[in-house]
Amino acid sequence: MVRSHVLVCGGTGCTSSDSPKIIDALEKELSKQGIADEVKVVRTGCFGLCALGPVMIVYPEGCFYSMVKVEDIPEIVSEHLLKGRIVTRLLYQETVDKDQIKSLNDTDFYKKQVRVALRNCGVINPESIEEYIAFDGYQALAKCLTEYTPEQVIQIVTDSGLRGRGGGGFPTGRKWALTAPNKAPQKYVVCNADEGDPGAFMDRSVLEGDPHCLIEAMTIAGYAIGATKGFVYVRAEYPIAVKRLQMAIDQAHEYGLLGKNLFDSGFDFDLEIRLGAGAFVCGEETALMTSIEGNRGEPRPRPPYPAVKGLFGMPTVENNVETFANIPQIILKGADWFASMGTEKSKGTKVFALGGKIKHTGLVEIPMGTTLREIVEEIGGGIPGGKKFKAAQTGGPSGGCIPADLIDTKIDYDNLTALGCMMGSGGLIVMDEDTCMVDIAKFFLEFTVDESCGKCTPCRVGTKRLYEKLEKITSGNGTMEDIDELEELCNYIKENSLCGLGQTAPNPVLSTLRFFRDEYIAHVKDKKCPAGVCKSLLQYFIIADKCKGCTACARVCPVGAISGSVKQPHVIDTSKCIKCGACMEKCKFGAIVKR
Amino acid sequence: MQKKISKIPFKGTAEQKQRLLKVIDAYHDDPSRLMTVMQEAQDIYGYLPFEVQQMIADGMNIPLEKVYGVATFYSQFSLSPKGVYNVSVCLGTACYVKGSGDIFNRISEKLGIGADECTEDGKFSLTACRCIGACGLAPVMTVNDDVYGRLNVDDVDGILAKYSD
Numbered sequence: 001m002v003r004s005h006v007l008v009c010g011g012t013g014c015t016s017s018d019s020p021k022i023i024d025a026l027e028k029e030l031s032k033q034g035i036a037d038e039v040k041v042v043r044t045g046c047f048g049l050c051a052l053g054p055v056m057i058v059y060p061e062g063c064f065y066s067m068v069k070v071e072d073i074p075e076i077v078s079e080h081l082l083k084g085r086i087v088t089r090l091l092y093q094e095t096v097d098k099d100q101i102k103s104l105n106d107t108d109f110y111k112k113q114v115r116v117a118l119r120n121c122g123v124i125n126p127e128s129i130e131e132y133i134a135f136d137g138y139q140a141l142a143k144c145l146t147e148y149t150p151e152q153v154i155q156i157v158t159d160s161g162l163r164g165r166g167g168g169g170f171p172t173g174r175k176w177a178l179t180a181p182n183k184a185p186q187k188y189v190v191c192n193a194d195e196g197d198p199g200a201f202m203d204r205s206v207l208e209g210d211p212h213c214l215i216e217a218m219t220i221a222g223y224a225i226g227a228t229k230g231f232v233y234v235r236a237e238y239p240i241a242v243k244r245l246q247m248a249i250d251q252a253h254e255y256g257l258l259g260k261n262l263f264d265s266g267f268d269f270d271l272e273i274r275l276g277a278g279a280f281v282c283g284e285e286t287a288l289m290t291s292i293e294g295n296r297g298e299p300r301p302r303p304p305y306p307a308v309k310g311l312f313g314m315p316t317v318e319n320n321v322e323t324f325a326n327i328p329q330i331i332l333k334g335a336d337w338f339a340s341m342g343t344e345k346s347k348g349t350k351v352f353a354l355g356g357k358i359k360h361t362g363l364v365e366i367p368m369g370t371t372l373r374e375i376v377e378e379i380g381g382g383i384p385g386g387k388k389f390k391a392a393q394t395g396g397p398s399g400g401c402i403p404a405d406l407i408d409t410k411i412d413y414d415n416l417t418a419l420g421c422m423m424g425s426g427g428l429i430v431m432d433e434d435t436c437m438v439d440i441a442k443f444f445l446e447f448t449v450d451e452s453c454g455k456c457t458p459c460r461v462g463t464k465r466l467y468e469k470l471e472k473i474t475s476g477n478g479t480m481e482d483i484d485e486l487e488e489l490c491n492y493i494k495e496n497s498l499c500g501l502g503q504t505a506p507n508p509v510l511s512t513l514r515f516f517r518d519e520y521i522a523h524v525k526d527k528k529c530p531a532g533v534c535k536s537l538l539q540y541f542i543i544a545d546k547c548k549g550c551t552a553c554a555r556v557c558p559v560g561a562i563s564g565s566v567k568q569p570h571v572i573d574t575s576k577c578i579k580c581g582a583c584m585e586k587c588k589f590g591a592i593v594k595r
Numbered sequence: 596m597q598k599k600i601s602k603i604p605f606k607g608t609a610e611q612k613q614r615l616l617k618v619i620d621a622y623h624d625d626p627s628r629l630m631t632v633m634q635e636a637q638d639i640y641g642y643l644p645f646e647v648q649q650m651i652a653d654g655m656n657i658p659l660e661k662v663y664g665v666a667t668f669y670s671q672f673s674l675s676p677k678g679v680y681n682v683s684v685c686l687g688t689a690c691y692v693k694g695s696g697d698i699f700n701r702i703s704e705k706l707g708i709g710a711d712e713c714t715e716d717g718k719f720s721l722t723a724c725r726c727i728g729a730c731g732l733a734p735v736m737t738v739n740d741d742v743y744g745r746l747n748v749d750d751v752d753g754i755l756a757k758y759s760d
Contacts (some may be wrong), residue, residue: 013731016742050731198681198687201728225598236634236671237727277669280725294629295661296668312627355689355730364732396688443691447725453668 004039004081005059009122011046011208012201013362014053014241014306018070019043022054023072030081039081045209047122048363049109052092057104057122064104066092090155099380108378109360115343116349117165117202117318117325118365126244129251132212138257140331141216144223145265153224157327159335161347164285166192166320167398167424167500169346169413175317178307187227189218191316192288193234196280197396198447202322202351205363207234207241210250210325215258215271217324220331221593225317229270230440233288236275246273280397280451283425284499285318286310287453297454299499320425322351339501342368346412356393356429359384368412372402375411376430387432391515395424397444397451398504400511401437420511422504430523436533437516438523442470444508452501459502462493466509474534478524487513528595535579538594544569546591553583553592598667599711601675602614605646606617615647619654629665633672642673651755658692668746678713678720680758682706687726694747695734699723704738718759 008023023043032037046053052066058076063086065076072090075523079085088096089227094107104110115121124131132138144153158173170495191214195203205213218230234242242513249271260268274292278339281287289311291297310316318348326348330338339347346368352375355361358529359381372392376382383389391401400421402409404416409415413423423439431440445467454460469486472478490506497503511519522528529537542553542562554560564570572583572592584592618635622628632655636647641668652659666672684690684699699721703709706719713720729735732744736754743754 012727016727016729016732016735016744049727053731195728196725198726199689199730201726201730204728237724275631275634275672277634277671278725279669292627293664294627296664344646353689353730355733356692361689361733376621393688427688429692431692440692543679 001180002038002040006039006041006056006081007044007059007122008041008056009045009047009054010043010126010240011050011121011205012238013046013050014055015240017053019054019056021070022056022068022073025070028079029077031074033077033082035077035082042125043127044123045121045126046118046205046363048113048118048205049092049360050362050367051360052362055092061086061101062103063101064092064095065090075180108381109362109364112370112374112379113365114349114367115365115515116329116338116365117206117322117351119329121205121363123491124210126209126211129212129246129248129255129257132533133208133550136332137212137328138216141219141223142179142263143331144220145263145267145388150180150224150226150441152470153220153331156331156335157224160326160330160338160343161335161342162323162326162338163325163329163346163413164319165322165350165423165425167422169394171425172319172323175319176221176224176581178305179315179317182308184314184470186229186312186314187225188314188316189221189225189227189230190285190289190292190316191218191230192283192285192320192326193232193238194276194282194288194319195235195321195425196283196451197398197427199355199396199429200353200425202353202363202426204235204238204241205351206321206325207245211241211245212252213328214245214321214324215248215252215329218271219258219262219269219444220327221319221324223267223316225315227315228268230272230492231292231311232273233276233282233292234273236277236404242273242275249273275348279453279502280447281453281499284501287499288318289316296453298453300499301498322426343410343412343414345414347480350411350423350426352426353432354380354428357387357432357435358430366411369410371408371410373407375428376407380430383430383432385432387434389430390433390435391431391437393429393431393508394427394438395504395507396427397447398422398500398507399424399427400433400507401440401515403515420507420514422507434531435531436474436529436531437512437519438470438474438529439531439533441508441512442467442474445505448501448505452505456496456498456502458493458496459498462489462497463502463505466493466506467488470509473520473523474529475536476523476527476534478520480521480524483513483517483520484526532594538579538585539574540572540577540579540581540592540594542570542572543591543593546589548589548591550588552586552588556581556582556586598673599675601642601644603676605644607640607644607646611639612650615650616654619651623655626655626657629657629662630669633662633665637672642676644674673711675711676713676717676720679718680738681722682736682738682755683722683724685725685727685729685734686723687730687733689726689730690734693733695736696744697748698734698736698751701748702755705751705755712714719755 163169287299306316547569554562
């Protein structure tokens with residue numbers, strides 16, 4: 001008889017912070033104390049609160065232990081699991097309210113979240129099809145195959161208002177409806193799991209935490225459009241995800257939930273995994289299909305759209321993982337339920353990967369229309385170190401920044417687009433006052449220069465020129481004309497590039513120019529980097545009042561740029577200084593500043 | 596991005612060749628499996644020298660120029676060998692704003708090699724990667740399969756020391 005369940009996160013974040021060792025230690029300790037039959041250890045998908053990893057949760061009490069160490073395991077086992085005394089010291093402190101233990105769902109991080117796509121992540125064992133079935137798994141598929149016609153399925157998805165979660169936000173139902181009527185000997189369903197946007201990892205989380213959900217949704221899509229074959233294109237950088245998905249596909253075959261004549265309906269469907277090999281452009285749908293065909297992943301001009309001529313020249317529906325993850329719930333709970341969440345034109349929830357300068361980094365799923373302030377200050381717990389919020393970046397290399405004075409913006413597709421940002425796949429990187437916006441724009445351009453596939457000139461050459469201009473500005477050699485030319489070139493690249501990568505590549509520059517033009521001007525006119533990031537524009541100074549004349553800085557300076565006698569304020573010769581920062585590290589009195 | 600092509604002579608063994616031929620045999624009638632074969636080949640040899648690309652081209656009946664085209668397009672394929680320990684620093688956005696650029700530079704300085712290079716003794720190689728998805732632990736680096744997170748520049752020396760026995 002199992003009286004207690006211990007759920008340990010086995011997502012990539014926690015695995016990287018050694019959760020496999022925790023599971024090992026836990027199992028050993030349980031047998032040592034003779035209660036291995038009474039306590040079940042389950043390795044789940046991601047809980048979302050990656051910053052506190054490795055994390056585990058003990059049921060029935062619902063105690064949330066964070067940053068667990070192997071050394072803590074004997075105590076947790078002997079105190080909590082054997083004697084029933086919770087080890088308060090090791091709990092996530094936000095769940096401890098005086099002597100009371102709060103549910104995790106009442107903490108700031110989880111309170112405002114609504115989990116649809118991530119509903120099973122961190123709850124079930126992703127390697128067990130039985131657990132998925134116990135949580136209503138494959139019921140939506142059964143309902144579709146036995147009660148609905150393909151047209152009805154498409155109608156439900158259309159009515160729900162679900163839009164593509166991978167970037168552009170194209171209505172999913174319409175995409176399916178465009179593909180369904182096209183006659184062809186073979187049609188395909190493709191899942192884009194090539195989550196290339198740096199800083200976003202929600203798709204991986206679904207693949208790792210709830211792989212059956214994807215299989216079910218793709219099968220439903222296959223039924224709706226009349227496709228019998230599906231491909232999941234996964235990044236090779238996600239080994240755990242690939243392993244679990246393959247395991248799930250094998251289990252589904254075993255249970256007759258993939259293969260021939262599903263639910264005796266006469267409908268066949270099969271899935272295959274294809275591994276990507278690290279190319280950002282393969283997130284673009286036509287490039288992804290070219291890659292599955294075994295070629296360089298270059299996009300092709302549209303039309304013809306994939307709905308007509310997609311993978312191997314056949315009609316194809318392509319959606320990303322998070323989009324698919326919403327489908328089974330929409331079928332089970334109905335279009336109205338889904339459409340009741342969110343804003344007028346953006347329905348449902350969206351998963352964001354919170355990262356950067358924020359206390360609670362991790363995955364959050366919130367209704368569309370939640371304000372940026374709620375995400376950053378309440379769910380994210382604010383900026384660490386008492387620093388000020390400067391901007392949030394969404395949409396990765398294709399997106400833009402939302403500055404601090406627009407922090408009350410309601411996050412949905414249209415509001416973001418109006419700000420020159422985009423939803424993208426949902427990476428949300430928080431930046432504080434120590435982040436230089438010109439440098440960030442340069443960072444993203446370096447990325448797109450690297451990742452441009454080279455097929456069309458505006459993107460291949462244009463992004464490079466943009467990068468060079470930014471390099472010129474951050475090194476202190478820019479002119480005001482450069483800023484104007486930058487803007488002109490951005491617009492040219494946007495209008496003339498072949499695919500989404502090029503068309504959105506200038507966004508980080510345009511958006512920072514729009515909201516932080518004064519920073520560009522400071523770099524150009526005053527030759528200063530206000531955030532203190534761009535090395536060539538920095539100078540180190542000693543504040544005479546604070547300097548005690550201890551000589552520590554002068555001794556550590558590798559080029560002898562610091563002079564001054566003992567117990568007298570020292571001075572840095574800026575013409576000799578190589579800006580290595582060694583003096584600043586050494587100074588105990590905080591007398592050295594860069595500006 | 597321009598790929599570095601190794602000038603080190605190819606030292607494949609008969610056993611490796613056997614393994615590769617087996618992989619080719621399994622997929623040779625499906626040209627869309629080219630990348631799968633190349634991925635397995637890279638697992639076998641550690642990288643994709645011309646000799647291996649030629650074997651794949653012959654076995655799959657695909658022109659060598661296409662194999663080379665695919666090899667140079669995707670960042671995962673390497674045309675030069677990796678060190679015994681491949682150090683990879685994440686330069687994704689979340690890691691970058693938390694200072695992974697400095698960490699990369701320190702390692703590069705310490706090992707005396709740049710991105711995609713290998714130390715002369717073949718011990719270490721260095722790569723910059725784009726997000727391994729462990730953004731909650733940013734900044735992150737990996738040495739082969741070991742992941743190190745929540746780093747600062749001073750941690751670098753200690754981590755490298757673990758592997759330089």
